[in-house]
Amino acid sequence: MFHKLLWAGLSFSLCSLSFAQKTFTIKGTVINAQTQSPIVGATIIGEGLFAVSSNDGAFTLKNVSEGFHTFKVTHLGYTPEFFDLEVNGNSEKVIVALKESNTVLEEVELLGKTKEKLAKEQPLVTVEASKEFMEANRENSLMQTLSKIPGVSAINIGSGQSKPVIRGLGFNRVAVVQNGIKHEAQQWGSDHGLEIDQYGIETIQIIKGSASLLYGSDAIAGVVNIKPSAAPLENSFSGEVNLLGETNNNLFGVSTGIQARKEEWFYRGRLTFRDYGDYKVPTDKINYENYIFELHENHLRNTAGMEANASFSVGYIADNIKSETFFSNVYAKNGFFANAHGLEVRTSRIDYDSSTRDVDLPYHKVNHFKITNNTIITANRRTWYVETGFQNNHREEHSEPVPHGYMPKPNDSKEREFHKNTFSLNIRDAFQMNKEHIIQSGVNLEFQQNTIDGWGFLIPEFNRFTAGAFAYNQFEINPNLHVQAGLRYDFGFIDTKAYFDWYPSIRINEDGSMSSIYLQRAQDKRLDFGNVSASVGLSYIQNNTTYKINIGKSFRMPLANELASDGVNYHMYRYERGNLDLDAEETYQLDIDIDHTVKQFSVGISPFVNLFDNFIYLNPTPNYFETLQIYEYTQSKVFRMGGEVRASTTVFHDLQLDASVEYVYSRQTSGAKKGFTLPFSPPLSTLFSASYQFKKFLFFEKPQLIVDYRITAAQDEIVPPEEKTAGFQVLNLSVMSHFNMMKSNAQLRLKLNNVLDTKYFNHTSFYRLIDVPEAGRNISLSLTISF
């Protein structure tokens, strides 16, 4: 009753308001931005106002009240356009130019829905990072750039490399997908990065949560999905050059890309080169256990590196087919901190301090070559997606040869070499049964072959095959209520190859005699795995609020080193023992996401609960092998929960404020470390951002100032051999602006990281283990010229 009265009262007051106002009529035209020809049937929507453009593109909006109005103009096949209008009686005729959507196929696929609407309908919790986001937030490596997204962080290895972590899980528990194909490098290793060129990426979708249904093994904590760029416009040629300079590690980087299209054929190409010196930390000495490393002029010795990437693609697009073949090669050479390699303290006669730019031992070099093809065929109500890929990953790690235990001094510096070939094939069929119902089904096949070389042993050679088949259903109960449910089965095997030491070790036999034997480190073994994954989710849109709930089961096949390793890892100063009895990791996750977005502000919360039946954990035991601590791969139950809270608001039109908090709680609930957390657990962290848009200044268009302030709590939840990490606060500033340069649009960005040169430790950094703080103050200047 009360509600009814309230409504009645409200409507009455609204009516009286509208009666009191003067109204106007607005006339305008909608045209194609490229051809300038009129667009028929475009919809123009404003608050309580609606019009459709006629044959000559003209529209009329009647009864428009005085004041500011925002209108949205949409048409199938064109990117929606917004325009602001001040209505005061002397308004001119409005002309709205719509740009064509980049691909013909996307229109079919999207059925005219916007990306935002589709994301809302999808029950999985996803975040999209656009090219603009990447450009505004670009850091030294891809994952550092993305770590501004709440719930996403990076394990950093020095200044130029990083790997993804989603809500505290990383390594092989996050799948990285590029152009539809799972990126296969040596993800299990802790001392190398992602091996993907971060330039030239248009959209990255991050799935937070269980995604094995779509991506198979490894997509436990989520997926970093680097989507293929949209096809360029017909008869177009465009390109960009990006220059970057940084003061902390004296980095110089250049990346240039071009793309062009005639009618049906298009091509793209990109070259990236970066070279950097040792990075600086805000301390002149490092205390690791009882060792003290003096640093020369704050430089972290031998952390210089370089990166050279090239990619090329050729594509064909016609009415019902789009196909693009990508060739890419990423090469990097990175030095490792010279005073400690892993956890092992080293002295050397190499004069590291003579130059901050050279890369001496220890270092690694890695080359990732990739050919992938994406083909999309549409026929009637079906769309076929075929993705094929070949990847060759080659990594070599070099260090000064020294004798270790019974191992004599090796003859060369090649400590390890990994050579992995991966062949992938994905086929998916999306069938639009009717307007409300889409059924997707498909298969994923992958074959991997890994060979090793070098005098240090870490993982055995192996062959691995996985095959998965899935089907899922997207159902629209009503335009605001969507359900998605699916099932998947995966089968796979891993074939590990035997490995024997190349030097003999002394063993004392039971009778007291001594024998000299070549120890076996890995066994010849074939292990089979089978797994069911599933996911069901619901999304409900209520005006400006979107509710999502998703529950999923994901899995991960054990890795060769988890199963079969049996040897000394000198870098980590431990003896690692694999376990052939390991099962595939299985995990259940419940995700909820509530988002409320209106014009002035937006708030959201995305909590999750996650249970592992059998988390594969490298457990430090209380026993020794020879004189090194034995670490054993075991499985334990794990409970995790946490989530992110985000809020943003626009104040006085020009000032945007953003705040986000991320938190993860992890507990092992069984096994030897019951009650402990998991390694590399990210601490509670908050990020405050403010960006202010200035008026045009001199020749600078849209100048913008962005202030980022991160407050991270201490991490007291640790597991051996970790150390507690103190909390920190760090301030970053950047100024960005567009301007015209020789008739081209250029963007300039000046970024100041760690403004106060704060000495702080990142709990999830690789160098944290040896007490190396994060990089000190850095000024970076980047210029992007588009032509």
Add this chain to the structure above:
Amino acid sequence: MKTALKYIYSLFLLLPIVSCSSDDSMDKDEEKPTITINYAGGFPQACTQLQKGETYNFKAKVTDNKELASYSLDIHHNFDHHTHDDQGTPCTLGPIKQAIKPLIFMQNYSIEGGKTSYEINVSLAIPNDIDTGDYHCQFSVIDQTGWQSRTSIDIKIIE
């Protein structure tokens, strides 16, 4: 604007409730054991010279808040100066040379009976037929939880 702030505040208020609600009161062992040679009987001290053919008792004191589990003693050559000790006093190292028959001693032992303090005492006869020169001696200890501590000492083996 006011409603916006209200929303933000209420969401932020929720967070500590979510994050603190399931903290278990389990008594976790988060302490490393300690290890030292810095006491009267600790042996060897930095830069000690050991004679071939002699027998020495290698001694270090270890403690833990809960339960000691095992320890190890590792002696290996440092003819190539690949590392240094953590005792703080640098020893003068001999010239760099090739190893021919270096002493390699790698043994581990368990500490029974749930002790929280213990004195490592390993008796070792230095063989006569090994290379003389710079050596590195490392003690390490692990507690029952899996925390490890180490200490290392530069020593010399002489004729």
